[in-house]
Amino acid sequence: MADCIFCMIAEKNIPSKVVYEDDRILVFHDLEPQSPVHVLMIPKKHISSLDDLQTEDAELLGHLMLKVKDIAKELGLENGYRLVNNCGEDGMQTVKHLHFHLLGKRQMTWPPG
Ligand code: 5GP
Numbered sequence: 001m002a003d004c005i006f007c008m009i010a011e012k013n014i015p016s017k018v019v020y021e022d023d024r025i026l027v028f029h030d031l032e033p034q035s036p037v038h039v040l041m042i043p044k045k046h047i048s049s050l051d052d053l054q055t056e057d058a059e060l061l062g063h064l065m066l067k068v069k070d071i072a073k074e075l076g077l078e079n080g081y082r083l084v085n086n087c088g089e090d091g092m093q094t095v096k097h098l099h100f101h102l103l104g105k106r107q108m109t110w111p112p113g
């Protein structure tokens, strides 16, 4: 999608530090990490948010979710991690292309702010 920064990253029009890639998803380091490990997991297909998921996206999302544990292992997150999705205005979503933050290598706190 034109003007979508994560589509541009997925298409390699904007550089990123890629951790994992296949035909359907891309995992890359966040530009402003909030923990020692902070990567973003995105579908290459433009989906604006979790709120815009369609039934036809079920397999794609299942694929992405099943990759979480593999990426976590690759990044050395044996002690645990947090997977975050910010959705919409109240969720403080800033980039309108579905993404999951995978954070680790520090003790998280609860509740989130
Ligand atoms: P959101 O607030 O939408 O959940 O998260 C967007 C995330 O994308 C933020 O953590 C922000 O640091 C990251 N981000 C925004 N622009 C870029 C970029 O151009 N490259 C990378 N690698 N991360 C970005």
Ligand code: ZN
Pocket: 001, 004, 005, 006, 007, 008, 045, 046, 047, 096, 097
């Ligand atoms: Zn996009």
